[in-house]
Amino acid sequence: MSGDEHAIHSPSRERSYVVRAWLDRRVRALAAGLSLTELRAIVRGEPPTERPNPRYLAHTLSLILHIRPRYYPQASTRFTHTFRLGYFTVFFFVVEIITGLYLMVHYVPTPEGAYESIQYLMRAVPFGELVRDVHRLAAEAMVGCAFLHMVRTFVTASYKGERAFIWLTGVVLLALTMGMAFSGYLLPWDQLAYWAVTIGTSMAEAVPLVGREVNLLLRGAPEIGGAGLLRFYLLHVILLPLASILFISAHYYRIARRCGISLPADVEEGDMPEALRQAARQPVSFIPDLLRHEIVLASVATLALIAASWLVYDAPLEHHADPRHTPVHTQAPWFFLWAQGLLKLGDKTLMGVIVPVTLFALLLALPYLDRNPHRRARRRPVILSIGGVAILALIVLSYVGTYHVGIEMPAATHIIENLAPEEGVGPLRALSYDELAVGVYALNKSDHTALPPGLARVLADYEHQVNQAAAQGDLPQARAWLIIEERQRDLKRVTLRIVWFDAAHNSNLTQERVLHVHRQRFGTSPSAPESIPTNQAASAEPATAPTSDQMTP
């Protein structure tokens, strides 16, 4: 005590004390009550330096931390209990907000400007492509994590009792997440987006009594156009994110203030020695242990997102949206394929509205329908079986929703779409420009052996598919050509033409696709050709132009 008095009376010590006190006040103000000494102890993994524990005080003073629990029971922090799926969902949401702001600066929400603004973003904005890729990838990851988080909560029965409210907000958050992903899907205004959203919103029309009004409200007009795009944009950047922030806050706050994260069921109900049970319930402070853990997870996930977006993942951008041309393959985004599958199975009102709404209502009501008080899996065989069947049904329905199922396509269209799809690359476009040697190649007649290997492979594949369809009777008397012409400098015109005899009309039918290929379509360095299975050796004979075929549309 006397030493302190001496220090205060020394002018230099007094100044130092004043400075430290000032610094301490500033640091405490910024760090939600944590002093400099306390922060140092946190970094070094040392116990709290003051009583009461200032690390808990942060949860009272900090806006963000007050919705986090002060500590967790040790068992509920096990990685295999939660797989951090809820945390990752929120992490991806934050990534979406940050990257979304960057994209918003350049995006123009009009049918005339939207596509061009995405192209501009990719060709003229530094980091534009990376940010777009990260935004898209994180969105898909967010939908995946939100869904898996719900499955985990269901399997561990963490929705019972006072956690019912958390489950309810979680179901709403899953719907909001899908809404954000779906509304964002339209914004690039390309063919993929336009037609996927056209299918999605067509369900709104089937709502009984008010279908027309709901559809108009969503699209702003009978068809998706400028008004619809603006509505989807505003939903995507304002309404749905704000609602999500509100529900995420309620979701978190309830956990922090009411019941904490659930314990693993075997800790709560299992026949575990008391010592182990106590160890499982031992508190683990949020600050610093879990906070550090979450920061590390965020760093690793950020690295993974950047690396994947730069090296592997490219957000798709197809041709400009064209309301007058429906693509051959029209498919909903993967997280809505189950709904498309449902639509294929029956009536639009029943399968498109009544069934999904009922499923959503059942999901919301789950805590109140499942009155079984137990949490361990072996004591919940019925509900887990129902859940398993539901997930299986979701997977099957998603498969039914893909264009592989239930869509009849003429054999010739199918072959041409395989070789040169309307959207995307396909084996033919994947060939390098120089491999597309000018010429008329008649299948089963031309000699392909002297051709560039890539072109010979594509021709062999083409020949195999046409011959197979002819053998199966789908293309009787089939003849097919591949014609490559030089049109301009660095531009070639490639024609795929299949002619077959149609007994019903007693005439020849022709299916044709013309595509133009520019040398620099992949930029200066063309991407590597896709590997194409070679089924048989090409055969030979000079080509004849099919000019005299009777063309029937």
Place this chain on the structure above:
Amino acid sequence: MSRSSIETVVGLLAVVCSVGLLTGVAIFEESRMAREAQAQRAQAIEVGADLYDLHCRSCHGADGKGMGQLGPALNDTHFFTRRLAEVGWQGTLEEYVIATIELGRVVATRPLYAGDGVVAMTGWSERIGGPLRPDQIQDLAAFVLNWQATALGEFEPQPLAIPRVSLDDPDVIARGQMLFSEVGCVGCHTVAGVSTAEVGPDLSQVASVAATRRPGLTAEEYLRESVLIPNAYFVEGFEQVARSAMCGGIVSEEQLDALVVFLLTLK
């Protein structure tokens, strides 16, 4: 090492790697953007070529060399070197092409071509009721401008070895006769054994007189021209009919070949 230390190290490593990756992205960003711009231009040319074939080739020709008197050549030196000065255009050639496609050509600027007294080329922009969006018009302009190298003689496309349609190929003659009915020629012209209409000239022996109609044109050239531009030459007594004929340029090149081959058999 304790778990917390391992976590800290992993986190720091992740941060360092992220910064490293972003630095890598930053270093290559300029060249990536240049590549992307090139790829987008190339894709615009590809889309423009498809649109050209759909909307423009019937008047300007598949190779851009013009189509009779229907439409002027775009793939020629004059267009790339003197056209802007000729019309007094202050902007770039690309802007000129875009403006022309958007708004059309209300009056012909070259008397040689169609449009003398009527609209030579309608506007194609959806803004004024046409079928094309602004991005499609830009793609078309990119394609048209890509003819520069060919037009200026810097590049010659490798010709495709397609045998010319044989004038006595029975399949082609049959197809021409079928087209004569399908595209509506039978509505105006008489051909013995095929049609009996009397609105337009009788074509039963057109092959015999075709070579004498227009000085300097062979029978084949005269017939091609007549199908493309009915009012290029007036058969006596049918002036009014020819002026109001709406059938010019309604056939594709391939159909034109077949029609001409068929008409050449009418002796």
